[in-house]
Amino acid sequence: xxxxxxxxxxxxxxxxxxxxxxxxxxxxxxxxxxxxxxxxxxxxxxxxxxxxxxxxxxxxxxxxxxxxxxxxxxxxxxxxxxxxxxxxxxxxxxxxxxxxxxxxxxxxxxxxxxxxxxxxxxxxxxxxxxxxxxxxxxxxxxxxxxxxxxxxxxxxxxxxxxxxxxxxxxxxxxxxxxxxxxxxxxxxxxxxxxxxxxxxxxxxxxxxxxxxxxxxxxxxxxxxxxxxxxxxxxxxxxxxxxxxxxxxxxxxxxxxxxxxxxxxxxxxxxxxxxxxxxxxxxxxxxxxxxxxxxxxxxxxx
Amino acid sequence: xxxxxxxxxxxxxxxxxxxxxxxxxxxxxxxxxxxxxxxxxxxxxxxxxxxxxxxxxxxxxxxxxxxxxxxxxxxxxxxxxxxxxxxxxxxxxxxxxxxxxxxxxxxxxxxxxxxxxxxxxxxxxxxxxxxxxxxxxxxxxxxxxxxxxxxxxxxxxxxxxxxxxxxxxxxxxxxxxxxxxxxxxxxxxxxxxxxxxxxxxxxxxxxxxxxxxxxxxxxxxxxxxxxxxxxxxxxxxxxxxxxxxxxxxxxxxxxxxxxxxxxxxxxxxxxxxxxxxxxxxxxxxxxxxxxxxxxxxxxxxxxxxxxxxxxxxxxxxxxxxxxxxxxxxxxxxxxxxxxxxxxxxxxxx
Amino acid sequence: xxxxxxxxxxxxxxxxxxxxxxxxxxxxxxxxxxxxxxxxxxxxxxxxxxxxxxxxxxxxxxxxxxxxxxxxxxxxxxxxxxxxxxxxxxxxxxxxxxxxxxxxxxxxxxxxxxxxxxxxxxxxxxxxxxxxxxxxxxxxxxxxxxxxxxxxxxxxxxxxxxxxxxxxxxxxxxxxxxxxxxxxxxxxxxxxxxxxxxxxxxxxxxxxxxxxxxxxxxxxxxxxxxxxxxxxxxxxxxxxxxxxxxxxxxxxxxxxxxxxxxxxxx
Numbered sequence: 001x002x003x004x005x006x007x008x009x010x011x012x013x014x015x016x017x018x019x020x021x022x023x024x025x026x027x028x029x030x031x032x033x034x035x036x037x038x039x040x041x042x043x044x045x046x047x048x049x050x051x052x053x054x055x056x057x058x059x060x061x062x063x064x065x066x067x068x069x070x071x072x073x074x075x076x077x078x079x080x081x082x083x084x085x086x087x088x089x090x091x092x093x094x095x096x097x098x099x100x101x102x103x104x105x106x107x108x109x110x111x112x113x114x115x116x117x118x119x120x121x122x123x124x125x126x127x128x129x130x131x132x133x134x135x136x137x138x139x140x141x142x143x144x145x146x147x148x149x150x151x152x153x154x155x156x157x158x159x160x161x162x163x164x165x166x167x168x169x170x171x172x173x174x175x176x177x178x179x180x181x182x183x184x185x186x187x188x189x190x191x192x193x194x195x196x197x198x199x200x201x202x203x204x205x206x207x208x209x210x211x212x213x214x215x216x217x218x219x220x221x222x223x224x225x226x227x228x229x230x231x232x233x234x235x236x237x238x239x240x241x242x243x244x245x246x247x248x249x250x251x252x253x254x255x256x257x258x259x260x261x262x263x264x265x266x267x268x269x270x271x272x273x274x275x276x277x278x279x280x281x282x283x284x285x286x287x288x289x290x291x292x293x294x295x296x297x298x299x300x301x
Numbered sequence: 302x303x304x305x306x307x308x309x310x311x312x313x314x315x316x317x318x319x320x321x322x323x324x325x326x327x328x329x330x331x332x333x334x335x336x337x338x339x340x341x342x343x344x345x346x347x348x349x350x351x352x353x354x355x356x357x358x359x360x361x362x363x364x365x366x367x368x369x370x371x372x373x374x375x376x377x378x379x380x381x382x383x384x385x386x387x388x389x390x391x392x393x394x395x396x397x398x399x400x401x402x403x404x405x406x407x408x409x410x411x412x413x414x415x416x417x418x419x420x421x422x423x424x425x426x427x428x429x430x431x432x433x434x435x436x437x438x439x440x441x442x443x444x445x446x447x448x449x450x451x452x453x454x455x456x457x458x459x460x461x462x463x464x465x466x467x468x469x470x471x472x473x474x475x476x477x478x479x480x481x482x483x484x485x486x487x488x489x490x491x492x493x494x495x496x497x498x499x500x501x502x503x504x505x506x507x508x509x510x511x512x513x514x515x516x517x518x519x520x521x522x523x524x525x526x527x528x529x530x531x532x533x534x535x536x537x538x539x540x541x542x543x544x545x546x547x548x549x550x551x552x553x554x555x556x557x558x559x560x561x562x563x564x565x566x567x568x569x570x571x572x573x574x575x576x577x578x579x580x581x582x583x584x585x586x587x588x589x590x591x592x593x594x595x596x597x598x599x600x601x602x603x604x605x606x607x608x609x610x611x612x613x614x615x616x617x618x619x620x621x622x623x624x625x626x627x628x629x630x631x632x633x634x635x636x637x638x639x640x641x642x643x644x645x646x647x648x649x650x
Numbered sequence: 651x652x653x654x655x656x657x658x659x660x661x662x663x664x665x666x667x668x669x670x671x672x673x674x675x676x677x678x679x680x681x682x683x684x685x686x687x688x689x690x691x692x693x694x695x696x697x698x699x700x701x702x703x704x705x706x707x708x709x710x711x712x713x714x715x716x717x718x719x720x721x722x723x724x725x726x727x728x729x730x731x732x733x734x735x736x737x738x739x740x741x742x743x744x745x746x747x748x749x750x751x752x753x754x755x756x757x758x759x760x761x762x763x764x765x766x767x768x769x770x771x772x773x774x775x776x777x778x779x780x781x782x783x784x785x786x787x788x789x790x791x792x793x794x795x796x797x798x799x800x801x802x803x804x805x806x807x808x809x810x811x812x813x814x815x816x817x818x819x820x821x822x823x824x825x826x827x828x829x830x831x832x833x834x835x836x837x838x839x840x841x842x843x844x845x846x847x848x849x850x851x852x853x854x855x856x857x858x859x860x861x862x863x864x865x866x867x868x869x870x871x872x873x874x875x876x877x878x879x880x881x882x883x884x885x886x887x888x889x890x891x892x893x894x895x896x897x898x899x900x901x902x903x904x905x906x907x908x909x910x911x912x913x914x915x916x
Contacts (some may be wrong), residue, residue, distance in 0.1 A: 013361035014373065019373055020358050026895050027743040030757055034740040034799055045773025053777075100672045103665060104727060118673045124900040125680040126857050128672050128736040128877045129893035133679035135881070136686065136696050138911050176676065234766020242883050251768040258772050258864075263689065271769045279846075346726045356819050375833075376822040389820035396721035402834070454825065 037246025039121075046275070054270035064259040065269040075270065077247040085164070085239065085249060086232035089171040090225050093179040096172070097222060101183040102213070119184075120176045127174065131241050134170050135161055138242075162244025170238035175231065186215065226285050230278055252276045307332035308353075308458065308533070315348055315360030315514075319643050322348040323359065324514035327506035330492060333450055336486050337501040340511035341537070347462055350494045354383050354460050365452040366458055381487075382451035384461040388443045390435045396422070396446050405455040420554070421453035422446075424483065441472050452487060461490045465500065476506050498538050502526065510534050530572075531648040532565060535600070540570035542612040549584055549608070549644060565649045569603070572643040575624045577636070585646070586612070586637045590629055595625045600626055660718035660884040682895060687890035702894040709891040714876060719892070721866075722856055725787070729794040729855035730848045736795075737802035737847060738840075745810040763800035767860045772799065785867035793861035805850065809843025845907055853900065 054061050069075040104115045122130060137143050138160035145157040162165055190213060198208040214221075236251040243252070250270055257267035306329035315323040322345045327536045338346040351357040353364060355376030364372045373380055390399050397418055398555050404414035422428050425445035427573045430438070432441070438446065444464060451459060459650055481504050484491050495501050501508045502522040510533075518525060518534045529535035532543055544566045573586075588606040600616045616626060629635075665679050682696045687705055689698030709715050740759055762770060774793045775784060783789040817839065821831040837844070862872040877889050 009363060012363070015373065016358060016361060023358070027746055028751070030739040030743040031759075033736045034803070035755070035758050037736065037792070037796050038761055038799065040773055042759075042761055042770060043790050045777045046765070046769065048776055049773055051767070080826070096672050096675075099665075099668060103669045113671065115669070118676050121680055122676055124853070124897075124904060125876070126893065126896050128857075128859060128874055128881065129683060129889075129896055130679040132881055132889050132893065133683050134687075134878070136679065137682065151777075164802075173675065173679065231765070234768060235770045236766075239879070241878075251766060254768055256773060258775065264776070265770060271772065274766055275769060278764065281763075316709070354819070354821075376819070377825050377827050380824075380825070383820065383823035385816050385820060387814070387816060389814070389816040391817065391839075402821075402826070406824060406826045406830060406834075426809075450824065476762055553866055575799060 001156075010023055027234070028058055035295055046271075049268040049271050052264050053272050059123055065265040066273075069266060069269050071266075073247070075266070076251065078250050078270075082194050082233060082250045085171060085247065086229050086282065088168050089175055089232045092168060092172045093175050093228050094221065094225060097176055097179040098183055098214075098217075101180050101187055102209075102216075104180070104184050105187040116184075118170065119180050120179050122173070127237055130173060131170055131238055134173060135166075135242060138166055138169065150181075162240050164243075165213075166242040167239050167247045168243070170242040171232055171235065175228040178231070179228050182224040182227070183217060183220040187217045190216045211275045222285075228282065230281050233277055234274055235282070306330060307334070307367060308492070309363070309365045310349075310353075311363040312577050312587075313349070313352060313358045313364065315345075315352065321363075321577055323352065323513045324515060326514070328342070328509060328516060328519070328548040331492060333488045333490055335491045335493065335504060335506045336512050337482065337495055337505040337508045338511055339498060339501040341507050343456055344511040345514040346494045346496075346511045348514075350460050350492060353458075353492060354381055355379050364370055365369050366492055372591070374628055380456050380458075382456035382459045382515070382584045384429060384444075384447050384459070384464045386463045386466060388464075390443055390450070392435050394435070395431070395434065395439070396427065396433050400431075400450045400453050403450065407454065417453055420450070421480040424452070425479075425487070436584075438650075440468050441476060442531070444468065444476055445479075446481065448497045450524045452483070454633075457490070457521065459489045461491065463495055464493075465495075466497075470496065479526060480504065482512050502538070510537060527643075528645055528648055529567065530621040531650055532567065533650060535567045535645070536627050540613060540615065542568045542570060542573075542611045543647070543649075544568065544606075546614065546646070547608070548606060548610045549586060563649045567647045568612065568639055568643060572613040573612060573616075573637045575614075575620055575626075576637075577617060578636065578638050583638050584640070584641060584646055588612075588635055588637070590633045590635050591632065593626060593629065595627075602626070602635075604637060678765075683890045683893040684897065687894040688888065689887060689890070693885070705887050705891050709888050712888070715871070715888060715892065718871050718873045719874045721870055725790055725872060726852045726855035727795060728791055730851040732791070732843065733795045733798035733802050733851045734848050737799050737851075738806050738844065740799075740805055741806035741810050742836075745807060746815075759765075759803050760800045762796045767797070767858075771860040771864040774861060778865060784865060785870055786914075787870050789865045790862065790870055793865050794855040794858055797858060797861065798854045801850050802847040803856055805847040806840070806843050809840050809847075813839060826903050849903060851906055856896075875904070 007035065012196050053065050056062055056064065058113045100115075103120075104112055140147075140157045140159075142160070144160060148158065149156075153301075159170070194212060194216070195208060203211070209267060234251055235249070236255065239247050239249045240252050240255070243249075245252075249265045250273065254267045256273070257263040257270065308328070308330035310326060310328040313323050313326040314321070324345075326345070326349060328349075328507065338349060339588075340346045348357055352359050352372075355371075355374065359372065362372065363370050366379075366381075372583050391402065394643075395401065397415065400418040401411075401414040404417055404549050405411070405428070409417075417429065419428060423430055425448050427445050427449065428440065430442065435443065440642055449465070461536055462479070465476050468476060477500055480493075483489075492499075493504065505522055507519060507521055509516045510525065511517065512533055518530055520528075525534065528536050532541075535541040535543070546564060546566050548566060577585075586604075586608075588604040588611075590602060591611070592603040594601045598618055600618070600621045602614050602615060602616060603611060605611050616624075621627070673763070684694055685698060688701045688703065690700035690702035690704060691698060699862055737759075740755070743761075749837050770793065774789070778784045778786070778789040778792075781789075807812060813836070815837055818831055821835040823826075826834065858872075859874045859878055862875045863878060866875050877892065880889055
């Protein structure tokens with residue numbers, strides 16, 4: 001119902017619109033400090049790096065640095081190694097983490113919370129501390145080698161660090177909790193009645209696992225794998241320490257280029273390549289998810 | 302309503318994208334009045350209340366309280382008490398601290414605030430619960446604390462957003478009575494939003510029925526119930542039979558010409574009776590019984606009318622016994638009687 | 651989960667052994683450093699053959715480790731003190747709806763977590779070198795704060811997602827202004843997310859290696875830088891001492907925080 005306008009009434013829509021704008025600007029203002037800090041500390045430096053990677057000393061733009069990198073074996077090998085290490089880390093995380101998450105999800109309340117604590121504890125220990133401890137365990141006369149020799153499994157100490165193997169062990173140790181948690185969360189979300197239904201329909205354990213649980217957990221496994229892969233691509237500390245200089249990753253090459261060679265253009269170009277790789281993984285993930293959704297492939301991927 | 306109304310709402314509009322939550326709403330509320338806004342979900346009733354409280358910024362329009370336009374005033378400067386659907390009590394404060402909060406915010410000293418809070422809690426019969434934690438209260442007690450907190454600072458106006466929807470039926474009826482009693486005692490102008498028609502009919506001085514961002518009808522509970530102007534209001538407020546205008550023989554539209562297009566005839570189910578009371582102020586409808594359902598205090602019967610259409614009639618237990626309704630088989634011929642002034646022409650929308 | 655099935659004992663045993671092995675792998679590095687710190691040996695080994703407090707003594711008197719410890723603790727405190735309020739404001743703003751701006755804001759605020767830390771480090775190094783701030787406390791602070799922002803932001807956003815904003819409306823309807831509402835109603839109810847965010851920001855800073863490597867130095871050398879250089883060049887048993895202190899410290903804080911949270915069901 002419409003009543004006649006009150007005395008002195010006027011169209012106040014412009015004023016109200018301004019009030020709304022001001023409130024919105026106020027909210028922006030609250031987000032501003034965080035945005036400014038990120039801009040100063042990350043966006044600007046990355047932009048500078050990009051510029052350095054394409055600028056010649058005379059100020060003109062070229063792809064010289066990139067061409068140099070792609071034709072230098074030292075650099076192409078580091079790109080290859082980075083992807084090998086990352087892929088291998090994802091693989092070991094899947095092989096160890098998926099069954100572990102399954103056990104966690106099917107364990108009783110007490111055991112489950114103990115296992116959860118086991119997964120969380122590494123988070124609360126410094127990355128360097130863990131890497132350090134691993135290097136002690138894996139060194140030539142470390143606990144692992146003594147055990148292997150004492151039990152007569154090997155006669156000579158195995159080279160377990162300062163190589164590819166040591167790097168993978170270290171990376172897996174860092175990434176495994178990050179992989180287990182999303183997988184565990186995904187398995188936990190599965191409706192138990194579905195599994196009971198599978199059992200009542202006469203499905204074997206293996207079939208239930210393969211046909212029911214793993215497809216439903218695929219969402220978490222996928223998320224965990226992407227997370228681990230992306231983080232591994234740029235990882236520095238573990239390859240630097242446990243690789244002993246024999247596992248050249250992009251990240252360690254960048255570090256060398258800056259602190260030893262002072263080759264900023266090469267470091268920047270490698271940085272841009274690293275960033276592009278990360279971006280590419282995210283893009284592929286996004287497209288994959290969308291196309292699977294578009295195909296009506298249900299909500300489980 | 303004259304311009305002396307306590308609350309004057311004019312041309313109030315609010316759109317969320319293409320959804321028009323409020324569409325040029327106008328409403329007057331008198332000083333000391335208890336007005337309910339009734340409507341289904343999505344009708345705009347809560348948006349209207351939140352615009353009054355200052356939590357929804359309308360696109361345009363005026364809201365004046367006591368002669369002062371406050372549409373651009375921030376919520377905390379309006380001096381309006383609000384009771385929310387989930388009570389919104391502060392869980393990190395005890396009962397007394399919750400009730401003292403509006404006083405402390407206004408710079409009132411601890412001693413005076415405590416004294417006034419005690420009085421407010423006394424009004425809602427919770428004086429002995431002042432030190433309790435919010436988490437330990439029952440739903441009804443939380444409701445009372447919310448009421449005490451909303452009135453303790455002597456607001457000029459009280460708004461309630463479906464405050465009883467979380468309570469069970471018995472408690473709800475008791476709280477309806479208590480809220481109304483509190484209103485009468487304090488003389489506080491109250492705007493009360495609900496989707497429960499019985500609650501609105503029970504508590505209100507007047508009811509505004511909303512749909513699609515528009516107030517469809519405004520009036521006292523009795524006038525709304527007995528003389529709805531539209532099919533929507535008729536059906537929303539009770540059991541309504543909607544018939545074509547020519548379904549009742551010798552029907553002459555009362556009061557006004559009802560021959561316009563898009564009009565229907567409405568009869569409340571409980572106004573139809575089996576008792577023969579023919580006379581010039583009654584009409585009778587003949588038909589056949591299609592269904593009868595026993596509902597405890599009454600029977601609900603369905604009748605196919607001879608002139609086309611069908612009606613449901615609610616027959617009180619005593620009358621049903623008189624006519625031995627129980628023995629009546631489906632298909633039995635039947636005559637229903639209704640007073641002429643219970644034939645209400647309504648807009649078919 | 652498998653309550654509809656019976657699991658044969660050999661399978662049970664295999665699952666048990668596998669689980670125990672993975673658990674050992676996850677736990678062992680955190681656990682062995684404690685006894686190692688009490689080793690008497692010059693060489694780093696586990697298990698230690700003889701015990702002593704010599705490394706603890708040396709740590710206490712070290713003019714390398716002690717200043718670095720102080721720097722790291724101060725840096726972590728200042729990082730948490732700045733990152734948490736900033737992330738709190740941003741989380742509040744993005745939760746209260748910024749319309750179309752919300753998604754790009756997520757992107758910016760989570761950027762420090764998606765950009766590889768080595769790039770953050772050399773980027774900062776490059777910018778700070780221009781400003782002659784390499785080796786300065788503010789330079790370190792900037793880097794650590796930015797790296798802590800996504801962690802704090804995610805925790806606080808999750809907190810706000812569970813926060814009932816009717817509380818805010820109620821407070822305002824009762825006459826409280828924006829600040830008063832924040833201080834008396836919003837912040838008290840957000841105390842656990844705030845505490846978690848502060849704790850994790852603190853740990854993030856304490857744990858940070860690469861920015862500290864590039865940007866720290868001189869009087870502003872962090873613990874992680876000393877440890878990292880020590881580990882890369884020569885495995886030093888004193889690292890076990892600092893690791894032990896670290897583990898005990900974190901265990902204490904976590905116990906306190908989680909213990910209180912369990913007491914007060916929210």
